[in-house]
Amino acid sequence: MADLIVKDVALRLGDNEILKGVSVAVPAGEVVALLGPSGSGKTTLLRAIAGLETPHSGSIAIGDRVFFDAARGVELPAEERGLGLVFQSYALWPHRTVFDNVAYGLKLRGVSAAEIKTRVEKTLSQIGLGHLGARYPHQLSGGQQQRVAIARALVYEPPVILLDEPLSNLDAKLREEARAWLRTLIVTLGLSAIHVTHDQVEAMAIADRIVLLDAGLIAQEGPPTTLYNEPATLFAAEFMGSNIRLDGKLVENSGGRATIELFGERLTGIARTKAAAGGKATGIIRIERVRCGSTPGPNRLKMELKAPMYLGERWELVFARDTLTVRAYASAPLEPGEHYVEFPAEALWVF
Amino acid sequence: MPIVVYRLLVLGVTTLAVVAPLSLVIYQSFLTAPFFDPSAQMGFLAYSFVFADPDFWQAFWTTIAIASGMAAIAVPLGALLAFLMVRTDVPGREYLEPLILIPIFVSAVVIAFGYVVAIGPVGIFSTLAKDILGFVPWNLYSLLALIAIAGLTHVPHVYLYSAAALRGLSTDLEEAARVSGANPFRVAVNVSLPMILPAILFAGVLVFFLGFELFGLPLVLGDPQDVLVLSTYLYKLTNKLGVPSYQLMAVVVVAILAITAPLVFMQRLLLRQAQRYVSVRGKGLKTQPLRLHGWRWFAFGAIVLWLFVTVVVPLFGITLRSFVVTWGEGVKLLDVLTLDHYRELTEYPNVIRGILNTLGIGVIGGAVAVAWYTAIALAVHRWNSGWTRLVDYLVMVPRAMPGLIAGLALLWVFLFVPFLSPLKSTMASIWLAYTIVWLAYGMRLVSGTLLQVAPELEEAARTAGANDLRVKRDVTVPLIKYGMLASWLLIFLIFVREYSTGIYLLGPGTEVIGSLLVSLWGTGAIDLVSALSVVNVVMIGFGLAVAVRLGVRLHG
Numbered sequence: 001m002a003d004l005i006v007k008d009v010a011l012r013l014g015d016n017e018i019l020k021g022v023s024v025a026v027p028a029g030e031v032v033a034l035l036g037p038s039g040s041g042k043t044t045l046l047r048a049i050a051g052l053e054t055p056h057s058g059s060i061a062i063g064d065r066v067f068f069d070a071a072r073g074v075e076l077p078a079e080e081r082g083l084g085l086v087f088q089s090y091a092l093w094p095h096r097t098v099f100d101n102v103a104y105g106l107k108l109r110g111v112s113a114a115e116i117k118t119r120v121e122k123t124l125s126q127i128g129l130g131h132l133g134a135r136y137p138h139q140l141s142g143g144q145q146q147r148v149a150i151a152r153a154l155v156y157e158p159p160v161i162l163l164d165e166p167l168s169n170l171d172a173k174l175r176e177e178a179r180a181w182l183r184t185l186i187v188t189l190g191l192s193a194i195h196v197t198h199d200q201v202e203a204m205a206i207a208d209r210i211v212l213l214d215a216g217l218i219a220q221e222g223p224p225t226t227l228y229n230e231p232a233t234l235f236a237a238e239f240m241g242s243n244i245r246l247d248g249k250l251v252e253n254s255g256g257r258a259t260i261e262l263f264g265e266r267l268t269g270i271a272r273t274k275a276a277a278g279g280k281a282t283g284i285i286r287i288e289r290v291r292c293g294s295t296p297g298p299n300r301l302k303m304e305l306k307a308p309m310y311l312g313e314r315w316e317l318v319f320a321r322d323t324l325t326v327r328a329y330a331s332a333p334l335e336p337g338e339h340y341v342e343f344p345a346e347a348l349w350v351f
Numbered sequence: 352m353p354i355v356v357y358r359l360l361v362l363g364v365t366t367l368a369v370v371a372p373l374s375l376v377i378y379q380s381f382l383t384a385p386f387f388d389p390s391a392q393m394g395f396l397a398y399s400f401v402f403a404d405p406d407f408w409q410a411f412w413t414t415i416a417i418a419s420g421m422a423a424i425a426v427p428l429g430a431l432l433a434f435l436m437v438r439t440d441v442p443g444r445e446y447l448e449p450l451i452l453i454p455i456f457v458s459a460v461v462i463a464f465g466y467v468v469a470i471g472p473v474g475i476f477s478t479l480a481k482d483i484l485g486f487v488p489w490n491l492y493s494l495l496a497l498i499a500i501a502g503l504t505h506v507p508h509v510y511l512y513s514a515a516a517l518r519g520l521s522t523d524l525e526e527a528a529r530v531s532g533a534n535p536f537r538v539a540v541n542v543s544l545p546m547i548l549p550a551i552l553f554a555g556v557l558v559f560f561l562g563f564e565l566f567g568l569p570l571v572l573g574d575p576q577d578v579l580v581l582s583t584y585l586y587k588l589t590n591k592l593g594v595p596s597y598q599l600m601a602v603v604v605v606a607i608l609a610i611t612a613p614l615v616f617m618q619r620l621l622l623r624q625a626q627r628y629v630s631v632r633g634k635g636l637k638t639q640p641l642r643l644h645g646w647r648w649f650a651f652g653a654i655v656l657w658l659f660v661t662v663v664v665p666l667f668g669i670t671l672r673s674f675v676v677t678w679g680e681g682v683k684l685l686d687v688l689t690l691d692h693y694r695e696l697t698e699y700p701n702v703i704r705g706i707l708n709t710l711g712i713g714v715i716g717g718a719v720a721v722a723w724y725t726a727i728a729l730a731v732h733r734w735n736s737g738w739t740r741l742v743d744y745l746v747m748v749p750r751a752m753p754g755l756i757a758g759l760a761l762l763w764v765f766l767f768v769p770f771l772s773p774l775k776s777t778m779a780s781i782w783l784a785y786t787i788v789w790l791a792y793g794m795r796l797v798s799g800t801l802l803q804v805a806p807e808l809e810e811a812a813r814t815a816g817a818n819d820l821r822v823k824r825d826v827t828v829p830l831i832k833y834g835m836l837a838s839w840l841l842i843f844l845i846f847v848r849e850y851s852t853g854i855y856l857l858g859p860g861t862e863v864i865g866s867l868l869v870s871l872w873g874t875g876a877i878d879l880v881s882a883l884s885v886v887n888v889v890m891i892g893f894g895l896a897v898a899v900r901l902g903v904r905l906h907g
Contacts, residue, residue: 050810050814051813051814052810052813052814077813077818078810078813078814079813079814079815079816079817079818079821080816081814082816083814084814085810085811085814087807087810087811088807089805089807091805091807091808091810091811092811093808093811093812093826093829093830094830095829095830095832104812104815104817104825105815105816108815108816108817108821109816152811152815153814153815156815156816162814
């Protein structure tokens with residue numbers, strides 16, 4: 001199987017520039033997550049790959065099969081691209097049984113009835129619904145419907161399977177199970193997949209590589225660990241994880257270290273900006289890296305503990321100073337009053 | 352077959368069917384003689400003749416008066432009825448709803464005949480009133496009575512649009528007014544109805560427009576007084592000069608279209624505005640009916656009184672008349688009861704054919720018409736192209752053509768185009784005329800159903816490998832099957848009721864109940880007319896019962 005290459009795709013819907021030149025490569029056998037807030041263009045990009053939206057520039061191809069090329073005026077209709085697409089709403093045809101839903105793609109490809117039967121049954125048993133072929137979609141639970149939608153997209157062995165927020169219609173608990181199930185299925189079958197989601201945890205769990213989109217452009221791409229631990233931009237840093245934002249003045253920036261000043265105190269962290277000292281800067285740190293101390297020290301701010309909250313497996317502490325609110329986790333509650341909150345230098349990014 | 356070919360084919364045929372009759376009428380209006388007359392030349396002679404005829408202007412102003420009067424009666428009553436039915440706890444609302452819509456589905460000529468035999472000079476109720484009071488306190492054959500009846504029978508049209516708008520309105524606004532001390536009537540007048548003003552305005556223009564389409568009522572009720580409206584003026588023109596005066600008829604048609612076309616366009620704009628107004632508000636809100644307390648039964652009584660006057664009186668009148676030998680002063684009911692009129696119906700082969708043809712046009716013709724409407728709707732469905740606007744405008748053309756005119760225009764097409772002539776005396780001509788006249792209505796029914804198909808169901812089939820036509824066949828059509836069945840039922844009701852469209856096409860082989868009624872009425876065969884009317888009402892009643900039973904929404 002060949003790689004899916006998306007090059008400089010730009011797309012307008014009405015007067016809205018949805019995609020402003022996006023390039024993505026999906027190597028065979030890899031799962032890529034398109035991650036971004038709503039309106040970032042991730043679903044539009046997926047639909048453009050599927051052939052349901054038409055970009056006005058760029059190209060999309062798998063190996064030497066060109067799906068779309070604006071420069072050469074090539075546009076393959078959706079039905080001739082041979083991709084598998086799983087819709088957010090599942091889009092199961094209500095007038096067809098589960099078996100017929102899954103079998104439709106094979107029927108269109110002129111596969112013999114006997115072979116359709118074996119292949120559909122094999123796919124249904126792979127997704128654990130072998131016994132439900134005769135049911136209609138409305139007789140299934142949400143989780144089962146979602147599996148049928150995946151089976152329908154898999155059965156004719158598409159080179160790439162496209163998943164449009166396939167888990168977002170499931171309730172929270174089911175979603176975590178389905179996430180693990182889906183990742184296992186994709187790895188076991190050795191599929192190439194593009195998975196659209198706005199949930200960063202889901203993206204990190206499922207994908208080999210994440211493409212983070214912001215307003216129609218790629219903000220950052222790379223393996224989940226890179227995106228989480230080495231965000232390239234302020235947007236990427238803030239989008240991943242739960243964070244604390246410290247707005248201050250940049251007082252020093254050299255040798256990969258940057259220092260910001262707020263409340264007249266200095267915090268040093270990893271420089272993610274090339275700006276010279278003197279301007280404004282923002283420090284970002286993941287909540288789980290914030291620590292609490294009882295004495296002053298480097299990279300510590302004096303703050304007042306407002307409200308300790310018990311979350312079950314840990315405590316969440318809310319500190320405040322003027323307009324700044326900082327949340328931190330602790331294994332035991334602290335006494336209300338003044339504390340020193342530490343922002344470790346190796347975990348603080350300065351943008 | 353590629354989808355492009357399908358689209359071009361469907362749109363091409365539809366455009367031809369819609370534009371050809373209209374063009375022929377306009378062309379004919381600029382000729383000095385009928386188009387088949389070799390001496391015919393281009394010119395404005397026909398225009399100057401018609402515009403010099405005082406009867407034309409008389410008919411024109413009468414039409415304006417009737418249309419305005421109708422709107423003045425139907426709009427306030429319809430809006431108030433909608434408020435009572437949608438917003439308040441009037442008793443028996445679920446039973447009243449289908450009854451309210453009856454005047455929409457019963458043929459206007461049948462209603463007109465019903466009024467003549469019920470409250471005409473020697474009508475059943477008139478003689479009763481004379482026995483008790485010594486005189487008849489009403490005069491059916493007056494312009495005022497015509498306006499009143501036209502207004503009252505068009506209340507349901509206003510009701511439908513106002514009710515739809517009211518259902519989309521949040522109730523807390525009304526509750527706030529109630530708490531502030533307004534009684535239910537004031538709540539309606541000060542809060543609810545102003546909020547749905549765009550919808551009411553639309554309904555008002557619609558009713559005014561329907562005033563120009565009016566034919567059955569003025570034909571039956573206006574004739575004895577020589578009250579002519581534009582449509583009856585046109586109808587009389589056929590016989591006025593002895594020779595076929597097509598050019599004069601064409602001019603009258605153009606004059607009518609010059610008024611109705613802008614009205615249709617205006618309705619389109621208003622409807623958009625009304626829909627925008629409603630969609631701003633949250634839908635699906637749980638609504639608590641406004642409690643009327645003492646007013647409850649008063650409101651109920653008012654609705655029942657309206658139903659009595661508009662539905663019961665004419666239908667009871669025509670039914671009773673169909674079972675009696677004669678009626679007049681001093682006649683005792685038991686002495687005159689008979690089934691002879693129904694027996695008589697079977698003695699006329701054209702009446703038998705008319706009944707069978709009516710059933711055929713309703714059942715088979717209705718199905719084929721829905722198939723055609725679906726074909727058009729599918730051709731533009733999910734078609735991202737400016738050509739879809741063509742269909743919007745195409746649909747508006749026949750909407751502006753009252754049935755009488757469309758029938759006339761098609762007759763001319765059949766006479767004008769040599770290879771179509773053999774179709775003229777078959778039911779195919781009637782089917783074509785009906786299908787074109789009801790194009791807008793049918794398209795609205797089918798498109799409404801198509802709107803409910805989620806786009807991703809079709810996109811899923813596309814990505815699975817199905818081309819456009821395959822998607823329509825395998826996914827879209829199976830999903831709208833029930834919507835199409837419902838449309839079929841509604842089109843059946845409309846086609847069975849229709850009377851004006853078939854008048855000019857009436858001939859041996861093309862008889863339908865509606866046009867037969869008009870022609871029999873002209874000969875004064877009241878016995879036959881009343882029996883045949885009852886047959887028509889029974890057919891419609893049966894269709895309505897099936898529709899209500901299946902839970903079909905009675906409006907598109």
